Amino acid sequence: MFSRCLSQILAVVLSFSLxxxxxxxxxxxxxxxxxxxxxxxxxxxxxxxxxxxLDQAVGDAGALRLPQNxxxxxxxxxxxxxxxxxxxxxxxxxxxxxEILLANAEIEKDKKADDDPFYVVFDxxxxxxxxxxxxxxxxxxxxxxxxxxxxxxxxxxxxxxxxLPNAKQEADYMNFNPEQNRARxxxxxxxxxxxxxxxxxxxxxxxLIKDSLAKGISWNVAPLxxxxxxxxxxxxxxxxxxxxxxxxxxxxxxxRDDLNAAIRFLQAETNPNQPKTAKTKQFKFxxxxxxxxxxxxxxxxMQPSNxxxxxxxxxxxxxxxEKYLPEKxxxxxxxxxxxxxxxxxxxxxxxxxxKLWIPNSTPEEILADVPKLNEDDKAMAYQSIxxxxxxxxxxxRAKKIIEQIPDEKARAQATExxxxxxxxxxxxxxxxxxxxxxxGNLSKKKTQINKLVALALEFHKxxxxxxxxxxxxxxxxxxxxxxxxxxxxxxxxDVMELVKGYATINADEAxxxxxxxxxxxxxxxxxxxxxxxxxxxxxxFKKGELVMKVNGYSWDGLMLFRYISQIExxxxxxxxRMSLFSDKFARSDTRTIVxxxxxxxxxxxxxxxxxxxxxxxxxxxxxxx
Numbered sequence: 001m002f003s004r005c006l007s008q009i010l011a012v013v014l015s016f017s018l019x020x021x022x023x024x025x026x027x028x029x030x031x032x033x034x035x036x037x038x039x040x041x042x043x044x045x046x047x048x049x050x051x052x053x054l055d056q057a058v059g060d061a062g063a064l065r066l067p068q069n070x071x072x073x074x075x076x077x078x079x080x081x082x083x084x085x086x087x088x089x090x091x092x093x094x095x096x097x098x099e100i101l102l103a104n105a106e107i108e109k110d111k112k113a114d115d116d117p118f119y120v121v122f123d124x125x126x127x128x129x130x131x132x133x134x135x136x137x138x139x140x141x142x143x144x145x146x147x148x149x150x151x152x153x154x155x156x157x158x159x160x161x162x163x164l165p166n167a168k169q170e171a172d173y174m175n176f177n178p179e180q181n182r183a184r185x186x187x188x189x190x191x192x193x194x195x196x197x198x199x200x201x202x203x204x205x206x207x208l209i210k211d212s213l214a215k216g217i218s219w220n221v222a223p224l225x226x227x228x229x230x231x232x233x234x235x236x237x238x239x240x241x242x243x244x245x246x247x248x249x250x251x252x253x254x255x256r257d258d259l260n261a262a263i264r265f266l267q268a269e270t271n272p273n274q275p276k277t278a279k280t281k282q283f284k285f286x287x288x289x290x291x292x293x294x295x296x297x298x299x300x301x302m303q304p305s306n307x308x309x310x311x312x313x314x315x316x317x318x319x320x321x322e323k324y325l326p327e328k329x330x331x332x333x334x335x336x337x338x339x340x341x342x343x344x345x346x347x348x349x350x351x352x353x354x355k356l357w358i359p360n361s362t363p364e365e366i367l368a369d370v371p372k373l374n375e376d377d378k379a380m381a382y383q384s385i386x387x388x389x390x391x392x393x394x395x396x397r398a399k400k401i402i403e404q405i406p407d408e409k410a411r412a413q414a415t416e417x418x419x420x421x422x423x424x425x426x427x428x429x430x431x432x433x434x435x436x437x438x439x440g441n442l443s444k445k446k447t448q449i450n451k452l453v454a455l456a457l458e459f460h461k462x463x464x465x466x467x468x469x470x471x472x473x474x475x476x477x478x479x480x481x482x483x484x485x486x487x488x489x490x491x492x493x494d495v496m497e498l499v500k501g502y503a504t505i506n507a508d509e510a511x512x513x514x515x516x517x518x519x520x521x522x523x524x525x526x527x528x529x530x531x532x533x534x535x536x537x538x539x540x541f542k543k544g545e546l547v548m549k550v551n552g553y554s555w556d557g558l559m560l561f562r563y564i565s566q567i568e569x570x571x572x573x574x575x576x577r578m579s580l581f582s583d584k585f586a587r588s589d590t591r592t593i594v595x596x597x598x599x600x601x602x603x604x605x606x607x608x609x610x611x612x613x614x615x616x617x618x619x620x621x622x623x624x625x
Contacts, residue, residue, distance in 0.1 A: 046575050046602070047084070053579060053599045054080055058092070060592045065545045067106060068127045069589070071099035072548045075131040076596045080603055082138050093135050093142065100128060100150040108152070129189060130550040136193040143193050151186070158183040162216060184257055187216050194224055206239055213246050217258040222268065229283035236283055244289045252300040256309050259300060263313060266293050266320040267359045294324035301332060311339050312354065319360040353377050356384040363388040363401050370406070382410035389414050390421040416444055423451050427458050436474070445481050449494050452478035453501035460505050475501050484513065489559070492520060496563050503569035510570060511577060515584075517563075522586045524559045529587075546589040560590065567594060568601025575602045 054077045061073040078092030128150055136143035162183040206228065213221070221243060229236035243265075252259040269290050285293070298321055301314050314336045322329045352373065356366055363385045370381050385405065392398045398418050405411040419442055427435040432455060439451045456474035459467045478501065482494040495513055502510035525546065532541035540547055540558050552564040570578045575598070582594045 049575060049579070050080070050599045050602055051084060053595050057592055057596050057599075060588070064589065064592070065543050066547065067099040067102035069545065069548045071096045071103060071127060071131055072550055073592065073596065074099060075134045076550065076600065079134045079138065080596075080599055083603060089138065090142070093138075093146070096131055096135075097146045097150055100131065100146075103127060104150065104152050126185075129185070132189070133192065133196070134550065136196045140193045140196045143196075144190065147186075147190060147193065155182050155186050159186055159215065162187075180257070184216075184218075187218055190215075191218050191221055191224070194221075206235060210239075210242060213242060216255070217243070217246055217250065217261040219261045219264045222265070226283045230281065237286075240283075240285055240289055244285070244292050247293055248296045252296065253303050253305065253310075256313075259297070259313055260316075262293055262297055263317045263320070264359075266290065266297065266317065266324070270320045270323050271359050272362050291324050294321055297321065298325055298328055298332060302335060311336070314339070315355055316358050319358070349374075349377070353380060356381050361388075363392075367401065367404055378407070379410075382407060382413065386410070386414040386417040390417045392418070393425060395422075412443065416442060416447060420447050420451065424454075427455055432458055432462075436470075446490070446494060449478045449481050449497050452481075453497050456501050457504060471505050475505055485516070486520070492517060492559065493562075496566050499563075499566045500569060503566065503573045507570075507573040507577075510573060511581070514566070514570060514581070518581065518584045521559050521563075522584075522590075525587060525590055528558060546587065546593070548589070548593045560594075564597055567597045568604060571598035571601030572604060575599075 057073055058077050061070045064070050064073070074092045074096040078089040078096065081089040081092055128147070132143050132147055132150075135146060158180065162180065221239075225236055225239060225243075228239060247258070247262045247265075250258050252262060265285070269285055297313075297317050301310060301317065303310075314332065318329075318332070318336070321332065352369070355361060355369075356377075361384070366381050366385050366388075370378055373381055382405065385401070389398050389401060392401075402411060402414050402418065405414055419438065423435050423438045423442075426438065435451075435455055435458075439448055439455065442448045442451065452474050456471040456478070459474065460471035475498070479498055482498060483491045484495065486492040486495050495517060499510050499514050499517075502513065528538070528540050529544070529546070532538035549561045552561045567578070570581070578598045578601075579595065582591055582598055585591045585594050
């Protein structure tokens, strides 16, 4: 009896101690009795803890087997050291560059020893696209230098071939060309760094993009144009002139990637599915510039050619050309009709399928073609219609399209997608109570959970007793729709959506929900490690070590990397508590990367975007051709 009582007393004392410990290790709060000096002292202590985590991760990197993993650790650490010690950060970035070179050599050695064609076509091993954007965020010029220094001989050769005046781009959707794809990706990465440089130095960014244009035309300059346009309209217009000049001077019949990029520029000018309202001024080519691009594309498409790629380009460009060159469109349609006679049935079907995803195709046009499609293509058509309806902000038009969808299941899906987008727009406009009422009309549980959590974060952001109570109530409603003990990956996703909301609204509840998920992540990681031994194409493990990721992408959806944003948010909510949680991850490689995500989350600045927008977790956006 005495022993049992003593155990109970110790349990109570231990519970109280842990509670006090958790309360004393959270991020500084805005208690009215806490002085500014106390807050500064608490913040400094937490930042010292971040540096301890980074130093530990850098120390642990030496024990990692894979140079690409060491590169990721050094790059992530360098990105976070930047706030405290720029010299140390640059040292980490240089270390990452050296590890990339070692990884390149190791990958080439492995490829020579492996005759699997999978690795020739699908090269998933280039980590430069993950690491170098971290450097570019801090110093775009340094990133460009490292981009050149770590470029493999094969990529350099591919870029040199692509830059030749008479180089012909043979790649199309029927005949994938890995070499040209490497060159295209490299140019896109280079232009992405120019986009980041726009914030650091707009004049230098313009020079960088001009240098990059000399290597080819890429749609990646579109966001750069938008960024520069918001800062200086005249400089953006001058850069647009350079792009138009490059398009008109290029032999687009030989440069198929450049032709595709030119078509995308024109499509952006004529996209009828774009929302009509925008809070920031949007860059557009002048009518004269757009017409120059249109004429160049038209002349290219009218050249004698029976290639599948040119036929595909006609389909993509037709709607845009019709707007700018109505007097010429009949000639192009006649040529398209003649070319179609010689196409095999399977290619015609492929082109019809591709037409579903052209940005300028309206949902009405796709709906009109549905009766001509087979059952598989109909399913894709309905998905495309749903996606495009989600972009429409005209209620009457959207409802009319939805009513005309003949398939009941597809009609319900389109309704759900439209209502979901409408809720986001309503919340973004500040009409939170109206958005709250609309959520009840959604039929899918997962969508309801996502919208309830997003809306709860919006109410919480407004502050005030009433709004905070509303936020708590919305989270309670979302929790009632979930299974706290998930039995499959969808249910895990629902719980992690709750964690996302509670990390801001009620950290204790977020940690309570997350704790059992750690065990499930451990199970799936270890199971994947075992299976990787018997599957050469498994990209999650190499030499028995977890292949680390910066941006959360995993080839087969490894659970750990799906929830980087939640791990970061928990690090922001309570650094020390989440640091202790990271020790619960069973494998040393997993613990190392998780600790870095935790530190990254704590240091991450609060974003200005609405919580209703899908901002993802730690990822980068590259708009490719």
